[in-house]
Amino acid sequence: MMSVGELLSQFGDKYLQALWTTYGLTVLCFAGALVLGIAITVMRICPIKPLQWFGDFYVQIFRNIPGAALLIVLVYALPYLRVMLSYYMCVLVAVTLIPSSFCSEYLMAGMNTIGAGQIEAARSLGMTFFQIVKNVVLPQALRSTVLQMTNLLVATMLTTALASQVPLNPADLTGIVTYINTHAVGGITAFMISAFFYAVTAVVIGQIGNRIDKKVRILR
């Protein structure tokens, strides 16, 4: 069995790259999920029925499909439709679509805390649907869902472990554990280092989220 020092001196740069892969995927996917989630939410609350149906359908599909199933469809099934995505793209798409549906669900729940009076007031001021959504509904929905979005960011990071299911170079934090185990007897140490990075990142994100929440939460 290798000590942490030995393992890091031999695979230190690999770990750094793995951490970078995981963080990079997390940030990209979370940003994409926020944008998509907001767009889907606007569809779900707009007065156009077909867009509402589409939004609801989208959310039900992606909040209920297991990440592994979605990734497998993207990696193995799409080429049969002559849609070729790189492994990295497949992971990126899977880990963006799933959190985006949860993002929309949280926003929908967050909107329900907004008083009907506010929207009626905005309407009587002559604001259009998009003006109300942009200036009244979305800012408050986002402010009241900071904690859920924080959890979503952590969940997104955990979902990026899907990257270990496809050959990626550099590997992600989960993939590196299998890599080290096939190249050396990393044993439990390799697992511990990755676990440590994930858990510490999750705790730090949680703390930051709590702080932001305290600052921006709307007291009712």
Next chain:
Amino acid sequence: MNGAHASIRDVLYDAPGPKAKRRIAFVTVISLLALAALLAAIVRRFYVTGQLDPKYWSIFLRYTTWRFIGRGLLGTLQVAAASSVLAFAAGMLLMMARVCRYRVLNAIATFIIELSRGIPTLLFIYFFFLLAPQFGLQLPSFWRITLPVSISAMGVTAEALRSGVNAVPRGQTEAAVSLGMRSASVFFKIVFPQGFRYVIPTLISEMVIVFKDTTYAYVVNYADLMQNAKVLISNYDALLAVYLVVAVIYIVINYLINKLAATVERRTRAAVAAAK
């Protein structure tokens, strides 16, 4: 769920006037056309790549195909059921350690909960799959998937249970203590039964997480739905069709679990409101 969404949808716009009605009708038609075009493009893609060929889909007319899928689903359900029970038992212990009066236990429980919630299920799976054998621990594939899935779910379960326990008004504990009840019986007879009731919907929807995590069973070669799908594919050479059908099965089951959670939540809320 739909009831809650209807409220924001209803309040956002008034009954439209004649002008707005025309505009909405116009955009509705446009968006219908766009959605139809999207659907047509997808179907066309299937058609031009030959994926609509009956040879790919006719296997779903056979009883044996569904029996095999059913057997895989049974494997999935067994792992999901065992993991849910284990995660609940472990989550319960962690929650009690987290809220009890001993600081050391609090700290240990918090540490374990954070690890459970902050580490991906896949990493736990690799732990049991790659590392446990190095310590001479030989587990059957059922446990190699069930244990990591439960470990990964126990942290969220503990936190859900704790939020329920915390939601019980403190006055009840104070009243029970002043009646001379011991703290253990206050917890088990008064606080926990009520707190548990609040979080039943959350616990049900957490089964979705467990159910989704069981898809990783293919990593350890356990015969679950996904693994059996692979076998079907190698037998019939119908990859796209089989994976799509399997994905739909997962989606439908999780959708139903979520629906159940929403229904139970509505009832719980009504019951709690009636009791007040």
